[in-house]
Amino acid sequence: MDVTDEPAVLVDGLRKTYGSVRALNGVDLAIGRGEIFGLLGRNGAGKSTALDIICGLVEPTAGRVRVFGTDVRRNGRSVRRRIGYVPQDNTVYLAMTVRQNLRFAAIVRGMSRRGARQRAAEVMERLGLGPIADRGGAKLSGGERRRLTIGMGIMHAPPLMVLDEPSTGVDIDSRHAIHHLLRELRGEGSTILYTTHHLEEAETFCDRIAVLDHGTILVTADMKSFVADYASPYCEIVSDEAAAVAALLRDALPDTAITVRDRRIRVATEQAETVTTVVRVLGASHLPVKDVRSVPVSLENAFLRTIGQP
Known part of the structure; x- marks a missing residue:
């Protein structure tokens, strides 16, 4: 198979243990290019661990992950350049302004200063951050920090977005901004892998889902079939x-x-x-x-x- 024919994310036999604790137990996933894929599960199911391994941030105990045909363990740096990762916890630099956070996120991913300035203006417009562009990170609300964290994740226009609980604990305006961004990214052909506890949100946006429980995939299905069958x-x-x-x-x-x-x-x-x-x-x-x-x-x-x- 040519790598261009491979899924955006291919996970095969993924296992992760921490001492006697088995966080992942043989996870298999194939996420198509351009689809929105929801990884669902209760707290402690292993969702964040799976995302960290897919993004090359944590070494698996066994198994392999390929992103756009590239092995994550062998070429982690190359893979991470193609991923926009938004973790559960916000990653805003409190001493920097909104604008500075965005520009910094772009520069560390190899963008020129000029390109970073232009891209920051675009991202602020998309996420409604323009009016607070010069506000320091320490003075942002929780919802504003969440939007900024997501903005930092998309600064380098990655073809794969990985979002861990992107809209949890935010105000209604921030949630609407995040939902609007998901629609735009879908329209642009981005591949999106994300977790959420807002199941009505997943039902609206996801093409397919997988249910993870105690480190094991219980079911993988397209959204309509899953609801109809279960x-x-x-x-x-x-x-x-x-x-x-x-x-x-x-x-x-x-x-x-x-x-x-x-x-x-x-x-x-x-x-x-x-x-x-x-x-x-x-x-x-x-x-x-x-x-x-x-x-x-x-x-x-x-x-x-x-x-x-x-």
């Missing part, structure tokens, strides 16, 4: 007497999956008549019910079922 609608009931309410529902619906967690009861509603039965049982009961809602199929629904949460 999600199922359910009815959620909130009650201080959840166990008693669930017992009544199980008597009325013996063949229906019903789970209880704390004060919440979930009733699978693949069958249309199930909702009618739930309403009837709750109406005839004198048990306290605080809330009832119908939850349609969604990425969140599919994700929770995949990792074994009802």
